[in-house]
Ligand code: KG4
């Protein structure tokens with residue numbers, strides 16, 4: 566958000582964002598999936614409060630997120646989480662300049678809770694309301710506590726999306742490549758489930774892989790567009806491998822996890838690097854829940870030896886949180902400030 570915004574009741578015009586000479590403090594909510602989150606962030610980079618109430622324990626018994634259950638838990642938690650964030654920040658609503666919320670993509674019932682809570686605060690305190698794209702939020706998590714500036718190439722790897730994005734300026738982002746089927750996080754979760762690991766599968770598979778031999782099983786790379794990905798064939802290949810090994814005796818779970826992880830991280834690195842080379846960009850950035858993965862971080866940080874600057878969010882800002890939404894609200898110019906805007910599930 567950069568430019569003039571209007572307070573919803575008084576219709577007073579306020580200049581906010583990174584082009585404003587004054588500090589901008591944004592309170593944001595994020596409820597797109599199974600975390601109820603609220604944060605207060607100053608000038609897009611300084612986190613004054615970051616509160617996340619996770620629903621992992623609830624959804625574990627179902628082996629995945631149940632949308633209706635998620636929405637109900639958000640309803641129970643949202644007011645407490647907002648109060649706690651404001652308390653942590655040491656500020657009052659009069660010191661907050663704008664209220665932001667995740668607009669989508671995500672689970673509609675879940676999104677509605679945080680989105681409408683933020684709208685209510687915007688109206689009650691007469692502060693501009695800002696609707697933020699969740700995926701852009703993940704990328705902006707890299708601005709927190711850093712001096713990162715565009716241009717850079719971002720690899721966004723989350724539970725629902727896998728994209729390579731060319732970020733030319735704070736305002737201009739272009740998707741250069743993406744998955745044609747499963748997202749990386751989804752592939753991790755599905756493979757983890759095949760191996761009988763608990764939800765959320767991604768972090769559990771990551772832990773298991775650290776004990777395995779990553780060269781034991783070879784998986785072929787999917788043939789797709791130059792900068793695109795496909796992970797559904799890999800998932801099926803792991804399933805077939807498990808089925809054939811099961812007949813032979815005990816499953817070498819660690820080696821399967823490590824070999825799967827090697828196949829995924831290798832192709833992510835190769836294609837991100839190819840985009841960086843094509844556009845002569847020397848800064849590479851990781852984003853999304855899977856950016857917490859130990860092997861992806863290790864492989865990408867090795868790029869420093871080739872002269873690249875490499876960024877990845879701190880672990881607590883990789884998975885869903887509201888600080889990244891407040892940061893995106895500060896830096897992006899295409900956030901909607903329409904109090905009548907609606908949530909969306911895909912994009
Ligand atoms: O970004 P995120 O919190 O939610 C979405 O926007 O989708 O990402 C969640 C995804 C899940 O699929 C989860 O299994 C995966 O990120 N994930 C990981 C790790 N930590 C979280 N995948 C692999 N290794 C990890 N360490």
Ligand code: ZN
Nearest residue numbers: 723854884885
């Ligand atoms: Zn996310």
